[in-house]
Amino acid sequence: MSTTTDTNSPTDASLSRRGFFMKLGILFNGFAALVLAFPVVRFLLASITRGRGDGYLSWVPLGNVSNFPEGETRMATFRNPLVMPTDGKTVDTVCWVRRVAGDQFQVFAINCAHLGCPVRWFAQSGLFMCPCHGGAYYRDGSRASGPPERGLFEYPYKIESGVLTIEAGQLPTPGDPVAGLASEKPTCV
C-alpha cells in the first residue's frame, strides 16, 4: 500500500469516505467473527462443558454380588456410560473389585495413580503392581511403594437388588480422581 505525507490527500484513510468504509468493513468482519466464534468455541469445548456437574458419571452394574467371593479381589468389566459409534473395543473398561466382607466392597480403577498404566493384582502377595514405573499398592489400595503419590483410585459403589453398581464414566487421573471420594478410604486391611 502506498503511503503519503500529505494529510489532505483523498487517499488518506483517516479522513476519506473510502477509508471510513474500509474501517466499517473491518468492524463488520469483526462482528461476523464474533458471531461465528460462539458456536466454534462451544463446539471445541464440548467435551469440557458436558462434564460439568458430573455430567459424565453414572451408575453402571458390575454383576451380581455373588460373583465376588468374600476376601478376594477379582477383575470386573463394565460398559462405559457414554458410548460413541466409533468407540470399537474402547467401549469397555475394567476395574478391580475387592469384597472385604458381606456388603462391604472396594472397587479400584485399573489405572495406576502415577501415570495411568494398568495395575495387575497378585493375590499371593496381596499387592497390585504396575508394569510401567513400578508402583505397588496393598490389597486395600493404599500406596505400598514406587512413584505413586497416593493410593489407587476408587469408584463409589452401591448394591441394588443384589447387583454391585459403581459410579463411573471418567478416566481417573492424579489431577482428577473421578469423584473425589477416593481420598477418604480406610488405611488398613
Added chain:
Amino acid sequence: MRVINMRLIKNIGEWFDHRLQLAAPIREAAGHPVPRNASSWFYVFGSAALTVFLLQIVTGILLALIYVPSAGEAWSSLQALNHQVALGWFIRAMHGWGSNFMVAIVLIHMVQVFLFGAHKFPRELTWIIGIFLLLMTLGMAFTGQVLRFDQDAYWGLGIGASIASRVPILGPFVVKLMLGGPIIAGATLSRFFALHVFVIPGLLIAFVSLHLLMVLKLGINEWPMPGRIVKRATYEAEYHTLTKNDGEPFVPYAIWKDLFFAAFIILAVAASAYYFGPFGPTGQPDPTIIQTAPKPDYFFLWLYALLSLLPPSLETPFLLIVPPLVILGLILLPFLSGEGEKSWKRRPIAVVTVLLTAITLGTFTRMAQFTPWSPHMNAWSGDPVPERYIHGTTALERQGALVFQVKQCRNCHSLGDAGGQRGPALDSVAVRLTQDQLIRQVIQGGGNMPAYGNNLSPAETTALVAFLETMHPAGQRPARDAARELVLGNDQMNTPGTQP
C-alpha cells in the same frame, strides 16, 4: 525441426511466466550468493530435514488411502496395510522410520546451528521459529504414535492424560479437551487424527516456509572463524562484503551437496524400512486386556525413564516447570548471546551444554530400554531358583525358597541375574543384613519395599528368612549381630558360620 521445438518450448515457457511471473524470484533465490566457506557438508541437515518432511507428506497421504481413523477400525486397517495391501507394510515402515529420521535430523540440525553460532544476530527469529519447528516435529511424533491405535497408543494416551491432569486448576479440563471426552475412546483418536493430519502439518508448512524465507533473505550463516566477533552494528556490512568478495551463487555452488545428502537420506529411510519393517501395531487397543507394559516410541523413552527415577514429590513440579523453562531458555538464547564469538572452539560452555544434554538424554534412553524400575510380572512363576542356591539346603530353607517365589519377591529381586531389578539382587543379601534385619525388612518393608507383615504367616517369614540367610558367597561369612551372641551365648545361635 529441433529449432522449432526449442522455440515452441521457449514460447510456452514465456506464456506461463508472463502470467505467473515466478521466473525472476526463483532465479534470484537460486542465485543468491553464499559464502564459499558455507558450502560444507555440515550445512546439509536443514535441507535434509525438509527432504524427510516432504517424504513424510507423501507416505502419509499414501497411508491415508487405506487407514481408517476410527477407534473401532484403525487397528484392523493397519493390519490390512501390513498384510493385505501390496507393499502397504513398506509404506508404513517408510513413514515410521521417516519419523525417527526426521526427529534425529532436526536435532542434529539444531545442534549444528547452535555450535556454529548461527542463532546470533541477525538470525534470532530464524532460530526461534526453528524451536517451534522442533516442538511441532515432536508433536507429530507423539500424535503419530497415537494413530497407530494399539495397546501402547491406548495406555500412552492414559499417561499423557495423567501428566496433563497435574496442571493446577486447569488439569481436568485439559484432559477432557485432549481426550475429546471423559475417557480414551473414539473421539480421542479422531481428534489426534485431525491434529496429526491437518493442524500440525499445516502449521509446519507455514513455519518451514517462513524459516526458509529468512534463510534466503538474511543469507546462510558463514563458517565461524575463531576470533571473528559478531557485533550488531557491523555484522551485516561484514557479511555483505564477505558474500561479495568470497561468495558464489547457491545454485550450483552449494546445492549439489544438499542434493546428494537428500538422496542419501531417502535411501537410508528406505533401507531401514526394508530391513527393519514397520512399527507394530502391537496388541489391540482393548482396555480389558491388561497384560501389557506400554512403552513410548524411541524419542520419548528418556521421559519415560525420568518419570520412574524422579522422587515422587518432585515429579509434578518437574513436569510442569522444567519443560516450559527449557523452551523459554531456547527461545531467549539468541537474545542472551546474540553477539560475540560464533566458533564452537571459543565457546566451551556451549560445547559442554550440548555434550551434557546428549549424554543425559542418551543415558535415560538406554535405561528405558531395559527398565530396571519395572517389576518383572512373570518372574515369580517363570524364573527358576538357581540350583546352587537349593543344593544341600534344609527343608526349612527350601520352604523359604518356595515362599520367595510364591509371594512374588522375585518380581522385584533377582537371583542369579534372573528376576526383577526394582529391588537389590539378593544373591549375597545375608552378607549385608543380619537375621534380625532380614525379618524386620520383610515384615515392615521400607526403602521402597512394601511391608509383607500382613501377607506372610510367622511360619512363612521364618522359612523365607532361613532361605535368605543362606544367600552368601562360599567362603564369606554372613552378617551377624555381635551383641546377640553375647546375650544368647554361642549355643543358641543357629546361624551357620558362628559355631566355633
